[in-house]
Amino acid sequence: MSLILKDASLFLGKELTFVQRGYVEIGKDGIIIEAKGGPYHGDCKEIHNSTVFDAEGFLITPGLINAHTHIGDSLGKDVAVDSGLDARVNPIYGAKQKILRSKPDFLKTFIRGSALSMLKRGITTFADFREGGPEGVRLLKDAISGLPIKCLVFGRVEYYIDTRTPNYDGKFRRESLPKSALQTASDVLDISDGLGISGANENSDESLQQYQKLVRIKNKSATDKKLLTAIHAAESENTVKLSRSLTGKTEVARITRHLKPDILIHMTHATKKDISSVSKKRIGVVVCPRANGIVGAGIPKVRKMLELGCIIGIGSDNVMLNSPDILRELDYLWKASRSVERSFLSAREILKMATVNNAEILRLNSGYIGRGRAADIIFIDKSHVDLYPIHNPFASVVHRASQDSIKGVMIDGRFVSGSEFEFANNN
Numbered sequence: 001m002s003l004i005l006k007d008a009s010l011f012l013g014k015e016l017t018f019v020q021r022g023y024v025e026i027g028k029d030g031i032i033i034e035a036k037g038g039p040y041h042g043d044c045k046e047i048h049n050s051t052v053f054d055a056e057g058f059l060i061t062p063g064l065i066n067a068h069t070h071i072g073d074s075l076g077k078d079v080a081v082d083s084g085l086d087a088r089v090n091p092i093y094g095a096k097q098k099i100l101r102s103k104p105d106f107l108k109t110f111i112r113g114s115a116l117s118m119l120k121r122g123i124t125t126f127a128d129f130r131e132g133g134p135e136g137v138r139l140l141k142d143a144i145s146g147l148p149i150k151c152l153v154f155g156r157v158e159y160y161i162d163t164r165t166p167n168y169d170g171k172f173r174r175e176s177l178p179k180s181a182l183q184t185a186s187d188v189l190d191i192s193d194g195l196g197i198s199g200a201n202e203n204s205d206e207s208l209q210q211y212q213k214l215v216r217i218k219n220k221s222a223t224d225k226k227l228l229t230a231i232h233a234a235e236s237e238n239t240v241k242l243s244r245s246l247t248g249k250t251e252v253a254r255i256t257r258h259l260k261p262d263i264l265i266h267m268t269h270a271t272k273k274d275i276s277s278v279s280k281k282r283i284g285v286v287v288c289p290r291a292n293g294i295v296g297a298g299i300p301k302v303r304k305m306l307e308l309g310c311i312i313g314i315g316s317d318n319v320m321l322n323s324p325d326i327l328r329e330l331d332y333l334w335k336a337s338r339s340v341e342r343s344f345l346s347a348r349e350i351l352k353m354a355t356v357n358n359a360e361i362l363r364l365n366s367g368y369i370g371r372g373r374a375a376d377i378i379f380i381d382k383s384h385v386d387l388y389p390i391h392n393p394f395a396s397v398v399h400r401a402s403q404d405s406i407k408g409v410m411i412d413g414r415f416v417s418g419s420e421f422e423f424a425n426n427n
Contacts, residue, residue, distance in 0.1 A: 001049055002027050003375075003413060006040040008055035009382060009393065011062065013370050014356050016348055018393050024060065025050075026375040030412030035369045057383060059393060061351075062368050063124030063376035063411065064326045065358035067286045068230075068265050068315025071128050072140065074110035076320040108143035115144045115151075118324050119416060122406045124376040125150040126324070127315070127362055129196030129230070129265075133158055134187045141191075148411045150376075152362055154196025154230050155188035157181050161204050176206040185211065189218050194228035197259070199235075200251040201242050208258035226363065230263035230286075231255055234270040236297040250274055256281060263361055265315070268292050268300045272308070275301075279309040284361030287353075289333040291317035302333065303341040306349070313358040326354050331399040347394035379408035 006023040012035055019037035027033050042050065118126055130136045130153050137155045144151060159181040177185075185195065195211060197203065203211075215229050233251045234240055243251040252274035255261060263284045267275070278285060287300040305312055314333065316324045334350045359367020366376040380397065382390055384405040390396045409416040 001051060002033060004040060004042065004050050004052045005055045005060060006052060008379075009059045010035065010037070010369060011060070011351075011393070012037065012368075014368050016062075016352060016356065016368065016394070024369060024375070024377070026413040028413075030375050030414065032369065032371055032373050032375050034371055055379070057381065058407065059380040059382050059390075059397070060369065060377055061122075061380060061397060062355040063366060063378055063409070064122045064354050065313075065362065065364070065367060066118060066123050066126040066315050066324055066326050066354075067263075067313040067358040067362060068288055068317055069114075069126050069128045069324055070131075070318040070320070071111050071114050071126070071324065072107060072131060072136065073318050073320035074114040075106055078320070104139055108139060111140060111143035112147070114319050114324055115147055115149050119147070119149050119409060120406070121325050121327060121403045122378040122409060123149070123324070123326055124378070124409065124411050125152070125358075125362075125364060125366065127152040127154065127193075127230075129154050129156065130192070131156050131158060133184050134191060137188060137192045148414070148416050150364075150411065152193040152228075154194050154228070155192040156196050156198070157185045157188065159184070160198065160202040161207060162202075174206060175204045177210050182210060182214065185214055186218075189215065189227055192227075193225070194230065194262070197229070197231040197261075199232040199239065200254045200259075201239055201246070205254065205258045208255065212259050228263060228363065229259060229261040230265060231259060231261050232266055233264045234274065235266040235268055235292070236295070237269055240269045252278065256283070265317075266292070266297075266300065267305070268298050270301075272304070275305055275308050275310060279305075282311070284313060284357075285310050286313040286315050286358075286361065287333070288315050288317035288329075289336060290329055291321045293332065293336065294321050299333075299336050299340045301341060302337055302353075303343055303345055306345075311357055311360060312353050313361045314353040325403075327397075327401055327403075330354055330397075334398050347392065347398040350398050351394055375410055375413040377410045378406055379410075381405050381407045 003026040007021055010019050010022040012019055022037040023040040024035045025033040130140050137153050140153055161175050215227050218227050233255055252270055256277055263286060265286050266288060267285050285305060289300060292298055302312055314329055316322050316329050330350050337345050356367045366374040380401055386400050387396045387405055
């Protein structure tokens, strides 16, 4: 039996084409069978074998995707709020290390709370950088077990090379990962979706190459999915300067040469040369503008990245710094980018970052409403006081929609428990 949502306003396809009135038919496997503009004209047999919901009054959009979180830090909301980037999140000496050493049951409670918060805000999938090796990956999975939200886990090995300490000859530190760290990385990859590496400045060229080789070997024997590699890069002026002072190269240059990742996080202070290189190599970029803002790191040059051909996604980053709310992320970026870039980003481009682009970067079968895609969608009340009257639906979602205007969430064709629907069942 299929499910039919009729008479709704929709964002359709990879371009998020807006249609004032249309319908979506979803199979029992949670995959979209058809999505079109216009009224639904099913025959009597089709209607008899389907559940039909009248979705008039709703704007149906793709479920939001949060492409970068550190949900394990949910226990430390606003810790060291007036400190800089390194003092808060440096993996070797930052405040977050104390948080991550908290009792596992405490961490799980707050992780689960953040996942529920994302669901309420229309986020159907999130990708997390999970510290703590295999135990950290298992802790996250255990914390969100039973929740319908989808999660990609990028695990990490808690082994960092202090590259600020040079070799005896005064040159950049050359150091390989010990066998124990490589074994831990292998164990992480066996139970996760890939590696979420802290950054180039906490790794030597050799260790980046070792990670790259390990993932490549694992992917050769993989049958169901490709493991991904993601890493922070060019987040602040200080990280860029440190890389140049240590190696004479930018973080991005070292990363793309030695790690060959699938995803780069931040790129806030990447050079034009770096951006061009990333574009040519088709590496996805995930920006986290609110996190950059709270630590004073600046605003990512998204317009420049798009002009140079990059695919740009968006994430909310560390829950210690921000609520994991992608709608607020979109709103912040849309407005803040207008103060630093000559040409404006459109609301449609911004919305694509949290849907179509994030799905492409993370290799997801969702991100837009179209045939063959997973039915991960949200229902926005068009008559909500903050939105009505809607003159530009993209702008309405990007800087006016909120948790309060989201009246329903669907994942794999199933309504999430607690969704407040006013649909009339016409079956």
